[in-house]
Amino acid sequence: MITYYHVPESKAKDAVSFGMKLSEYGDSFIKTGNGPKTVIVSYLCPADDIKRYNIPGYTCLCIDVPIEKTYVIEGAYLEMENSNALAGSLMKACEYRLGTYRKPLVLITTTVFSEKIKVLGKFMDVPIIVDDSEELYLKSALMELEDTDSHYYEKALSGYLFVSEDARKIGEKNGYIEYLLNKKKYIVRKPGNK
Numbered sequence: 001m002i003t004y005y006h007v008p009e010s011k012a013k014d015a016v017s018f019g020m021k022l023s024e025y026g027d028s029f030i031k032t033g034n035g036p037k038t039v040i041v042s043y044l045c046p047a048d049d050i051k052r053y054n055i056p057g058y059t060c061l062c063i064d065v066p067i068e069k070t071y072v073i074e075g076a077y078l079e080m081e082n083s084n085a086l087a088g089s090l091m092k093a094c095e096y097r098l099g100t101y102r103k104p105l106v107l108i109t110t111t112v113f114s115e116k117i118k119v120l121g122k123f124m125d126v127p128i129i130v131d132d133s134e135e136l137y138l139k140s141a142l143m144e145l146e147d148t149d150s151h152y153y154e155k156a157l158s159g160y161l162f163v164s165e166d167a168r169k170i171g172e173k174n175g176y177i178e179y180l181l182n183k184k185k186y187i188v189r190k191p192g193n194k
Helices: 009-018 075-082 081-088 133-148 152-163
Strands: 002-008 028-030 035-042 060-064 070-074 104-108 116-117 169-175 176-181 184-187
Touching: 002 009, 002 035, 009 070, 009 116, 028 070, 070 075, 070 081, 075 081, 152 176, 152 184
Parallel strands: none
Antiparallel strands: 002 060, 028 035, 035 104, 060 116, 070 104, 169 176, 176 184
16 A cells, blocks of 8 residues: 655655654554554645645655555544544555545554655656545545435535625525525525425
8 A cells, every 4th residue: 555654854765764663653543453553644645744745844755555554544533633533433444445534544553664665756656546635535525415415406506605705695585595696696495495
């Protein structure tokens, strides 16, 4: 499994030459059937690490890890500080389907040997499957809703106009609401009306 990890430029050469020891790079713990494990937190695409992506002084490493030594969790639960949901989102990487999580984090449970690490872009790279995990998640969720809800477009337009700061409600009658947005009128059904 290919994952990405950003390191300070000063540590990149050591990681490529000597590998990434779990004891040195591990910064989190997960609970599995065997008890708590130290893990290295990496990403499915370089841009997912918004704190370090394109920041001067950091180098992105491309890591090839055995899939049976990895797990995936929903990183959005970290930001929400919801530890129960975070723990419930833990799954083996082999069971993860792209687009399932908004902010997937890959948890590596083993030391990574030097021959499995390279600097991203230095050699002919493996193509990156996902440009942005969050965008893929949103598109997947919308496609699923579109496929399963015959009133999806009506609800999407209604919701967009309702939350848009630029849209202005100009009328409501017989179960319909009229909005004005960018000098154009839009008519949508009032929620709950068929």
